[in-house]
Amino acid sequence: MNRGNTSIPKFPNDARVCFVGDSLTACSFWVQFVHEYYLANVPGSQLRVYNGGIGSATIDFMMNYIEENVMVWDPTHVVIMFGANDMMHYHGDDEQRTNAMYNDLKRITDEFIGRGIKVYLATEPNYYHDMELVRNGTLRLAQEYGIEYCDFFTLFDPYMKKYFDEVISDDRIHFSYIGECVIARLFLYSQGFDIDIEDEEKMLERMEMSYFGDRKNIFDRKLRAMWFAEALILIAVIGQPVEAKMKRLMGRIPTRADGAWGDLEFFRAIDYIEIRPNMDLYIQQVEAATELMLAEAAKKAE
Numbered sequence: 216m217n218r219g220n221t222s223i224p225k226f227p228n229d230a231r232v233c234f235v236g237d238s239l240t241a242c243s244f245w246v247q248f249v250h251e252y253y254l255a256n257v258p259g260s261q262l263r264v265y266n267g268g269i270g271s272a273t274i275d276f277m278m279n280y281i282e283e284n285v286m287v288w289d290p291t292h293v294v295i296m297f298g299a300n301d302m303m304h305y306h307g308d309d310e311q312r313t314n315a316m317y318n319d320l321k322r323i324t325d326e327f328i329g330r331g332i333k334v335y336l337a338t339e340p341n342y343y344h345d346m347e348l349v350r351n352g353t354l355r356l357a358q359e360y361g362i363e364y365c366d367f368f369t370l371f372d373p374y375m376k377k378y379f380d381e382v383i384s385d386d387r388i389h390f391s392y393i394g395e396c397v398i399a400r401l402f403l404y405s406q407g408f409d410i411d412i413e414d415e416e417k418m419l420e421r422m423e424m425s426y427f428g429d430r431k432n433i434f435d436r437k438l439r440a441m442w443f444a445e446a447l448i449l450i451a452v453i454g455q456p457v458e459a460k461m462k463r464l465m466g467r468i469p470t471r472a473d474g475a476w477g478d479l480e481f482f483r484a485i486d487y488i489e490i491r492p493n494m495d496l497y498i499q500q501v502e503a504a505t506e507l508m509l510a511e512a513a514k515k516a517e
Contacts, residue, residue, distance in 0.1 A: 222363045222364070222405075223335050223363040223364065223365055223405050223406045223407075224363065224406065224407070225257070225406050225407060225408070226253070226262055226292060226406075227262075227291075228257065228259055228260045228261050228262060229261050229262070230262055230263070230291050230292050231263045231265070231288060231289055231290045231291045231292070232262065232263070232264045232265070232290060232291070232292045232293070232294065233264075233265045233266075233267040233285050233288050233290040233292070233293050233294075234246045234264070234265070234266055234267060234268060234293070234294045234296070235267040235268065235277065235285055235293050235294065235295050235296070235297075235323075236267075236268045236269075236272075236295065236296035236297055236337075236339075237268060237269065237270065237271070237272045237273070237296075237297055237298075237299065237300050238268065238269075238270035238271065238272075238300075238389060238443075239268070239296065239299075239339060239340070239389065239390070240266065240267070240268025240296055241266065241268030241269050241270045241272075241439040241442070241443065242268070242270055242389055242439070243268070243389070243390055243395050243398070244392065244395045244399075244422075244424070244432065245390065245395040245396070245398040245399040245402070246264060246266045246268075246399075247264070247266070247424060247428055247431070247432045247435075248395065248396065248399035248422045248424070249264060249399050249402055249403060250262065250263075250264035250428065250508075251422070251423075251424055251425060251428050252399070252403055252408070252422075254425075254508060254509070254512035255512065255515075256408070258516060259516070260512070261509055263288075263505055263509075265288040265290070265435075265501070266435050266439065267284055267285045267288070267293070268439065269284065269439070269442040269443060269445070269446050270439065270442070270443035270446060270447070271300060271443060271446040271447050272297075272300060272442070272446045273297070273300045273301045273304060273319075274297050274301055274319040274320060274322070274323050275301075275304075275319060276446055276450065276453075277297075277323065278322065278323060278326065279453050279454065280442070280445070281323075281326065283494075284442060286330075287498060290332055291332065291333065292332065292333045292334075292335065293327050293332055293333070293334055293335070294335045294336070294337055294365075295320070295323060295324065295327075295334065295335070295336050295337070296336070296337035296338070296339055296367070297319075297320065297323075297339070297349075298316065298338070298339040298345075298346060298349030298350075298352075298353070299339055299342075299343050299345070299346065299349065301315075301316055301319060301349075302316060302343075302345040302346075302348060302349055303345075309348055312345070312348055313348045313351050313352045313355075314352070315352075316348065316349055316351075316352030316353070317352040317353075317355050317356055320336075320352060320353060320356050321356055324336075324356060324360065324362070334360075334362055335362065335363050335364060335365070336353055336356065336357050336362050336363075336364040336365075337353075337364060337365040337366075337367055337402070338350045338353045338354070338364065338365070338366050338367050338368040338369075339367060339368065340367050340368060340371040340372070340375060340398075341368050341371070341372050341375065342375065342383070342387075342388060343388075346368060347368070349368075350366070350368040354366075365401070365402055365405035365406075366405075367398065367401060367402075370401045370404070370405070370412065371397065371398065371401060374394075374397050374415075374418070377415075378415075378419065381393050381394070381419060382394030382397055382419075392421070393419055393421065395422075396418075396419070396420065396421060396422045397418050397419065399422060400412065400418055400422075425508060425511060425512075426511075427504050427507040427508045427511055428504075428508055430500075430504040430507075431500075431501055431504035431505055431508060434497050434500040434501045434504060435497075435501050437490050437497045438490070438494065438497050438498070438501070440483070440486045440490060441486060441487055441490040441491055441494065443483060443486075444483035444484060444486050444487035445460075445487065447479070447480060447483050448464075448476075448480050448483055448484055448487075449463070449464070449487070457491060460487070460491075461487075461488060461491065461492075464484045464487060464488055465488065467484070468481070468484050468485070468488070
């Protein structure tokens with residue numbers, strides 16, 4: 216099995232890490248599984264891990280919401296994983312589109328570096344015909360900047376080929392629950408943890424969250440749903456006040472936008488209206504659940 220790159224150092228015990236990406240980050244449990252593993256296996260860890268993924272997002276979209284979606288967690292480290300959505304918006308031949316991916320990734324990386332945040336990169340899995348171009352753009356930046364990275368494109372490929380129905384969800388794009396367990400273990404392996412990625416039976420075992428980790432994930436998924444709605448149905452009003460966005464949705468929801476919306480867009484609009492006014496509360500709940508996770512881990516370590 217090709218093991219890919221394994222150079223990402225383990226996070227410091229007091230790090231605040233935000234994973235930044237599209238739906239492969241936002242809709243997943245794997246980010247939380249990484250956090251759980253640290254607290255259970257690294258003595259004295261006070262690591263805090265946050266999900267900054269947005270479903271349907273591109274790098275350009277994310278740049279508009281860095282303050283509210285990423286910097287709100289005051290990260291010391293970020294892990295950036297983008298690609299498939301971005302590639303759909305690029306034009307030209309393969310070289311031009313790879314360069315566009317590189318340039319956008321460079322822009323968001325420079326933003327974080329300029330803020331004194333340590334950056335790591337990850338390549339998205341090879342589930343889409345343009346993903347090799349995404350990988351090329353990502354690795355080019357990693358090599359030019361000397362940034363450590365996790366090569367999911369390579370590491371996850373054997374599981375895609377052999378266990379596709381187990382590791383990929385019914386939509387044929389996102390990870391299944393088991394797939395998220397595999398991805399979490401591959402990331403931890405990339406950091407040098409003692410994970411035998413050739414033990415396929417072990418790799419496919421379910422991972423579980425702690426009670427407070429599950430609470431944290433519930434609150435965070437509320438935030439992810441809100442940002443998904445922003446990316447899916449409010450992209451045309453980026454930069455407008457929240458009140459203007461709420462008014463736009465409230466005016467369109469009763470008619471389901473004159474039939475232009477399907478169930479997905481309709482229920483995301485409902486999510487936005489219900490969650491956006493309470494965003495600060497959900498942020499507080501994520502932080503409170505994180506505190507309880509840390510306290511519980513410390514108690515178990517005594």
